Amino acid sequence: MGLKSYLSGLFKGFYSLLVGLRVTNSYFFHPSRIVTQQYPENRKTLKMFERFKGEVILVHNENNEHRCTGCGICEMNCPNGSIEIISKMETGEDGKKRKAIDKHIYHLSMCTFCGLCVKSCPSKALAFGNEFEHAVFDRAKLDKVLNKEGSVLMKGVE
Amino acid sequence: MQGVLYDFTGLIQSIDAVFRASMSDLWATVLEYAIIGIIYLVIYALIGLFLVYAERKVCAFIQVRLGPNRVGPKGFFQTIADFIKLLLKENIKIKNADGVLFNLAPFIVIVASFLTFGTVPFAKGLQGIDLNIGVFFIMAVSSMGVVGILLGGWSSNSKYSLIGAMRSGAQIVSYELSVGLSLVTMVILTGTMQLSQIIELQSDGWFIFKGHIPALISLIIMMIASTAEINRGPFDLAEAESELTAGYHTEYSGIKFAFFYLSEYMNMFVVSALVATVFFGGWMPLHIGSWQAFNHIMDFIPPIIWFILKSFALMYVIMLFKWTFPRLRIDQLLKLEWQYLLPISLFNVLLMAFVVYMKWYF
């Protein structure tokens, strides 16, 4: 190794280190570039994107009506068996007996958010909710009944 | 004489006189030792804890994060909480570990760093012990810590620890040379090894300016080599988190781990204090030759502040090293020392001797 290459290697190496130091140093003196989000504090301003897949919900309107007919297509499409539908027979206003939903059970603990239930639902009853704080102390709490107490099928949905 | 404004010598002497007047010489000495010891312990722990906090904040800011911010204002008490946690933690007994050596190792490490800490001159008169071979003493004692690291790695009956300890041994043996030589370079210029005298000599300008080129080279080598000697990144091969989990202290827990941890930071402090003392005038304010007015203004800033500022600035540089560079490999580490640093510092000693002989310094 010649003295020249020895020295040039030394200085080049040293310079490359200084270049690196300049980057980190500039970050230290520019705290405005910090990107940390203070999570529990910013809960109020924290807004998820509308398509964010937090959980599956059964959409209810203000009259406590939903669009689920209890057909069971979502149950069939779910790859993990995280949806169970318990249906009942109900007499409609026209006196005809038809299938209706009793309980739409959703096992959040098994759901992989593939979106097949929402996509396959023929009456657009299901949707993704933005709730993401799912931590609970009891696993049983992750088994949810999606249709609210006393809710009925929206008129005009077959 | 400059620096009289904040001279602690008189204060210390009068305290000493009060003690000696009220009791026998023996008791006065014992009591003074005890008090100084306790004060040093407390300062040691406080500086150590603050450094841990400072390092975490510095690295957080570099890494576009906020760092600790939950315990106390701006997370200031985070390290105290951590320390309490470490105190309460279980001291795990390692199966087939060599019990005596395993327990001894952290103490050796912390005693070594504590001894060096005793010689740090904080301000005029504020120095634990002012040896006339101060520089040499720090050099000698600080390398004792590696014994503790070797013992800790060897006795904990873990392969990772063993590899880490062996690396550390090889590393410190070689980098000691460069640290020594760069200090020798400066000693040639100063003509003394007593830290207080070295500082006094810089009352009309720091040695980094006085010694110009050789002093600058020596400073760079000193910074690199001492970073390696205190086992900090990018030379933290003994710990090498991604390779050896935690290296030599993998098996330590609780307060024994805290000893290793604390001593690492304190070694960093001592090294920066030493560099600040030898190159940047320690507690001596910034004085420029004959600018009397400027020098006077500078004198009003207490020397302890000067000292803290200088050593913290140097520590920031060492931290910046750690958070910027990737780690070296063991053979590269040795290559850097034997192929680059050692020849350069040997050359530098000659250069400095020549400069001093020709009186080319200011």
Place this chain on the structure above:
Amino acid sequence: MAEEFVHLAVAGTEGQDLEINMGPQHPSTHGVMRFVVKLKGEVVESVQPHCGYIHRGIEKMCESLSYPQIIHLTDRMDYLSAHINNEAVCLAVEKALNIEVSDRIKYIRTIIAELNRIASHLLWWSSMCMDMGAVTPYFYAFRDREKILDIFEETTGGRLLYSYNCPGGLMNDIHPNFQKRVKEFIPYFRKSFKEYDELVTGNVIFQNRTMGIGLLTREQAIAYGVTGPAGRGSGFACDVRKRAPYSAYDKVQFNEILYNEGDSFARYKVRMDEMLESLKIIEQLIDNIPEGSYVEKMKAVIKLPEGEYFQQVETARGELVVHIISDGNKTPYRVKFRSPCLSTLSVMDLISRNQKIADLIAIGGSLDLVIPDIDR
């Protein structure tokens, strides 16, 4: 006691071999993977990988699931290029059914696949730097990856596992903000990319750690089936996007990055250059997304005609091949995923012999193994 020492001395070098387990819990294995490493001092004598810690039997599960249902499982193989895995299955099914999807679908798939590739390479970059002991790059890369994930989240609803593809198209149309955000991201990324180069690529320590380490020749790369950036770092032109173009790759201009050195640094450079190349692809497509439907009309129950179907795609780690054997039912008879990481793993022992432990980590970083992809 004395006898023991004598015995040790007689045993010679054999007694001095050190066998250490790296993993399954180790800071440098990117997942649960165990390497039994034989060491002589600092030098690695052999590396024996033990996998299967997270084997989930995806191929077995696929045999009882219908084709749309398989897709969400492929997310979980190479979770860092989830979209590209999805695409592979979808393309295979579409090919079997002879469905030609519209250009809009192709363009969107390609853009998202390239964004996915950048995100994956960013994560690789950060973790490789972390393996080498530099922690700071990790945060810079994650900061920038976050921007891509935001784009994904807005359009697909997922941050890591998208499940955005379905046979015949996409789950939903791109979000109205998609194009705007992507166009904002490109110059932003180019700027931070300069910083990456300054911080790591040019760094003398980094170059010394990677150059000449873990040499893999072109012949070895082909024989061991090392594809993706690791193979291209050895000069093996294995880019499926060039060799067998799918989606919109035949409509764009881009270079296949090839380096002939075959060391860790070459693999590093391939990935770094590939990120810029991906940006170029995105730039060509983002303004030209044609109008059209985001999903083709498909039957409610997808049944593949009897036969065997192969589909190759280029994930961020190499060549993923989906091999579907169908017997005409709605569930496949057998599905095989040729995961790039399994083949890449097989050179680990070869190229890390006689290197130092630290090199082993650097090599592991440069190969960019994703353990769930190996185990499946």
Place this chain on the structure above:
Amino acid sequence: MTNQQLEEVVKRLGVEAVISEAQFLTVEVPFDKLFDLARNLKENEQTQMDYLILITGVDYVSSFGCTYLLTSTTHNHYMVLKTRNIDKANPRVDSVTSLWQTAEYHEREIYDLMGITFNNHPDMRRMFLDESWVGHPLRKDYVDESNIIERKY
């Protein structure tokens, strides 16, 4: 090379093979002739199948089969090698590890999950599962009541 030319090459090699054309040219050979044909395909100047992409082990209920997807890095043509009718009681095929090193891990995987043993394989161990695992999960008749949950539909 086009599929037709490839077909001719295979025919010239004189192996009793059933050749059909699907997505790629598919050559079906008896499992004891597989290794010879594979070696010929690799070493033949015209084919140069130097890159083995994948090996799939298939359980055809009555027998086992293996599918090899081969390609050439110089000519960029593909070919599928297939073998069926591997005895279920004692499934054994010649290993191609000596031709393509990548086969080592792929064959180990097949051995592990499908239970096909490969002759002359350098390291015939299980890949993913524990050595004490009973059975080979990818077989169609594999029963594991504790780990496999049957879906209702």
